[in-house]
Amino acid sequence: MRAASAGMDGEVAGVRIPCTPLARAAAESARAALPAVLFGHANRVYVFASLSARRNGLACDAQTLYVSAMYANMGLSAAYAHSTMRYELDSADAARRLLYHHGASSREQDDAWLAIALHTSPGIPECISPLAGVLATAVRTDLVAAQFEAYTGPERAGVLAAYPRGKGFKQAIIGAIGHGVTHRPQTTFGTRNADVLDRIDPDYCRENFCGQILGSQWQD
Numbered sequence: 001m002r003a004a005s006a007g008m009d010g011e012v013a014g015v016r017i018p019c020t021p022l023a024r025a026a027a028e029s030a031r032a033a034l035p036a037v038l039f040g041h042a043n044r045v046y047v048f049a050s051l052s053a054r055r056n057g058l059a060c061d062a063q064t065l066y067v068s069a070m071y072a073n074m075g076l077s078a079a080y081a082h083s084t085m086r087y088e089l090d091s092a093d094a095a096r097r098l099l100y101h102h103g104a105s106s107r108e109q110d111d112a113w114l115a116i117a118l119h120t121s122p123g124i125p126e127c128i129s130p131l132a133g134v135l136a137t138a139v140r141t142d143l144v145a146a147q148f149e150a151y152t153g154p155e156r157a158g159v160l161a162a163y164p165r166g167k168g169f170k171q172a173i174i175g176a177i178g179h180g181v182t183h184r185p186q187t188t189f190g191t192r193n194a195d196v197l198d199r200i201d202p203d204y205c206r207e208n209f210c211g212q213i214l215g216s217q218w219q220d
Contacts (some may be wrong), residue, residue, distance in 0.1 A: 013158030033077040049138035058130035071095035076180025092116040
């Protein structure tokens with residue numbers, strides 16, 4: 001089931017949903033390419049990120065943030081079923097192409113690329129830019145309830161009314177991530193995606209950094 005749309009006034013939990021040609025193109029591409037569980041996640045991430053930016057007095061371009069939220073998981077879509085890159089990089093490259101096509105500035109392209117590429121890297125996005133920081137935080141809010149209490153009850157209710165998580169969301173999101181990376185397990189080394197494959201793929205063999213050091217060709 002596809003995620004619900006924003007209300008007729010174009011707002012969710014007091015956050016205006018962008019309706020520029022670029023924003024519409026991003027949403028249409030994400031809706032067409034991503035499974036429902038990831039598309040709903042993308043919409044919630046945008047609203048949570050916008051609320052976080054507002055609460056913390058951070059300046060983020062709404063349109064660039066929207067594209068970043070819509071495209072953060074584009075690399076998990078069927079279009080990248082044969083990619084050998086980290087899915088975050090596929091997603092970032094796709095967002096850059098969309099922004100370039102719609103005449104976005106180089107700065108906007110760079111901001112979105114970095115935010116998407118780093119959104120699963122703990123402790124780094126917050127040091128890159130306000131946009132990268134709120135995007136990564138919002139992703140964690142929707143997945144693991146990070147900073148859950150920072151959002152008011154009405155804010156959380158408004159987000160879920162517009163974009164329901166749906167029954168079985170937790171299992172479904174794990175499955176969607178796993179489906180997008182199972183063919184490129186080597187790209188999950190050192191990331192949270194390794195945890196996903198460890199859970200869903202009985203044939204997955206997790207790499208070990210200590211083992212790489214101890215097994216290297218250096219003779220001490």
